[in-house]
Amino acid sequence: MTVIDSSDAGKLPHYVREGAFDPYEIERDADGGALKVHEASQLQLMWWRFKRHRLALISGILLLIAYLMIVVVEFLAPYKVHTRNIDFIYAPPQSVRLFHEGNFVGPFVYGQKMDLDMTTLRRNYSDDTADVQKLRFLCQGDPYRFWGVVEMSTHLVCPAEGGQFHLLGTDRLGRDMLSRILYGARISLTIGLLGVATSFILGIVIGGIAGYWGGWFDTVTQRIIEVLQSIPSIPLWLALAAVMPADWSPLVIYLGITFILGLLDWTGLARAVRSKLLSLREEDYVLAAQLMGAGSTRIIGRHLIPGFMSHLIASATLTIPGMILGETTLSFLGLGLRPPITSWGVLLTEARSVSAIALYPWLLLPVVPVIFVILAFNFLGDGLRDAADPYK
Secondary structure: OEEEOOOOOOOOOEEEOOOOOOOOOOEEOOOOOEEOHHHOOHHHHHHHHHHOOHHHHHHHHHHHHHHHHHHHHHHHOOOOOOOEOOOOOOOOOOOOEEEEOOEEEEEEEEEEEEEEEOOOOEEEEEEEEEEEEEOEEEEEEEEEEEOOOEEEEEEEEEOOOOOOOOOOOEOOOOEEHHHHHHHHHHHHHHHHHHHHHHHHHHHHHHHHHHHHHOHHHHHHHHHHHHHHHHOOHHHHHHHHHHHOOOOOOHHHHHHHHHHHHHHOOHHHHHHHHHHHHHHHOOOHHHHHHHHOOOOHHHHHHHHHHHHHHHHHHHHHHHHHHHHHHHHHHHHHOOOOOOOOOOOHHHHHHHHOOHHHHHHOHHHHOOHHHHHHHHHHHHHHHHHHHHHHOOOO
């Protein structure tokens, strides 16, 4: 690019391109990377628009970290999920410190002393500043079977030998709250994914058939959807969850709750798929596929559904929070998952009484990850929805 100064005063300099004009000149994004917009696929365009939504990008990264953490939760948790310390029942959270009496000693916690109030029978804990318990990292602690297969005992952080480390306190049985919240994340986060998978299969199949073929199947499906959507969701969840026998194994109950959440959430997706297929089936490329001998299943699966898959992905991220809240609600009311399965909803059953909350407020801590995960999924869904919108 050459700058040519004007000889006349008061005139601005103008620029002359030295090379020939390229009609396919690439654009540059904010990071300076080359973006061939005219050659980009739909997923690339969606990714470029999604990166501009900073809050959604950060939420996606945090959710990715959360789902990676549940893979190695046994390593991250200081204790096993059911490990009890009967000497520290309802112990308050301990603070991690670095300095003792002005000297740097590394991460440590003070030991705790317990006094029993004989009037109220309440356990009162206080820090024993003379008992400095240094934390150990990449240490040997409670043995566990990693994913039920490999025998291991390595943990990221462990208490000092003969000491205790309860960063978020303990419950009524002396079990570490931090470890139980980490183990509960595995159930609460995966139940949303499995529930969405169930609802997606039902919604895409039923909505696709109703939208492409129509006829009596479409009429019957719409009436069923209207009936299901007219029933309040929470009483319906409670009724279906109460049907499951109490003597079922924890795994069967987990799968049953997942199926119930997916079974009741497919109606909205089915209507969205139906309305989209009603408009897309009139396009020229559908007629071309029919003239070439393509069957209805191939047209729906290879030509119609991929055309708005980005919108389905965005709606999935907005559906998962509802699944997580549904499981938490059912478990909190005692009709969902039951011990020994540990989920965030099961942990919150410890805080159902006002007296427990007033005396031991740390029992409400499992609600914190629920709030953050729900917000992160909502922000991620908003970003994906905006990125998938071709008119933005």
